[in-house]
Each structure stands twice: as structure tokens, then as C-alpha cells.
Amino acid sequence: MSVNIEVRQNISLVQLCGTLTSANSNSLVAQFGAWLDRKNPARCVVDLSKLEILDSSGIGSMVTCLHKAKKLNGELCLAAAQGRTATVLAIARLDMIFKMYPSVEAAFAALAV
Numbered sequence: 001m002s003v004n005i006e007v008r009q010n011i012s013l014v015q016l017c018g019t020l021t022s023a024n025s026n027s028l029v030a031q032f033g034a035w036l037d038r039k040n041p042a043r044c045v046v047d048l049s050k051l052e053i054l055d056s057s058g059i060g061s062m063v064t065c066l067h068k069a070k071k072l073n074g075e076l077c078l079a080a081a082q083g084r085t086a087t088v089l090a091i092a093r094l095d096m097i098f099k100m101y102p103s104v105e106a107a108f109a110a111l112a113v
Contacts, residue, residue, distance in 0.1 A: 016048060040072060042075070046062065049081075
């Protein structure tokens with residue numbers, strides 16, 4: 001999995017590509033935590049458009065990232081989930097935990113308010 005994090009409009013954009021599984025979920029938590037500690041735009045959009053596989057460990061790492069953002073008085077939302085990733089998120093009922101948007105643009109518009 002690759003993780004790219006940048007700031008756009010004072011919002012952290014976290015782009016995930018590949019797979020988010022038990023093999024690399026701790027890496028996401030470490031990278032995201034370090035980013036927030038350094039940069040701290042704790043309003044975050046996670047772009048899932050290029051995430052192909054997501055398992056329970058990956059879900060756990062995203063929940064950990066959500067808690068980190070909230071601890072800094074921020075928020076974290078998910079955007080552009082597709083295919084298997086969207087199916088896993090729906091089955092796990094993560095819409096009850098995360099704000100979810102159909103596109104990165106929609107997520108940015110919601111957080112910009």
C-alpha cells in the first residue's frame with residue numbers, strides 16, 4: 001500500500017493506493033499520526049478511490065486515525081470508496097462511525113463549511 005498525504009485548502013488529504021490489510025495497517029497509523037503531529041490540519045479526507053482491498057485490520061487502523069484526528073479537535077471522513085472497498089465498508093456499517101462522501105470534492109466541500 002502507498003500513502004500520500006498533502007494539505008489542500010487547510011485540509012489533510014490522505015490518498016491510499018493498493019491494499020490496507022494486517023500486513024500494513026500499522027504503517028498507516030504511524031504515518032498518519034506522525035503527519036498530524038507535524039502538520040496538524042486535523043480536518044482530514046481519506047481518498048479511497050484507489051484502495052483495492054480492505055480487511056478488518058485496515059478498518060481498525062482507519063478507526064484509530066479517526067480517534068487521533070478527534071483528539072486534536074479535528075475530523076476525518078472517507079471519500080470515493082469503490083468496488084470491494086465500498087462493499088466492505090457497507091457490510092461493516094462504517095457509515096455509523098465515519099462521514100462518507102461519494103467523491104473527494106464532496107468531502108472537501110463538506111469540511112470547508
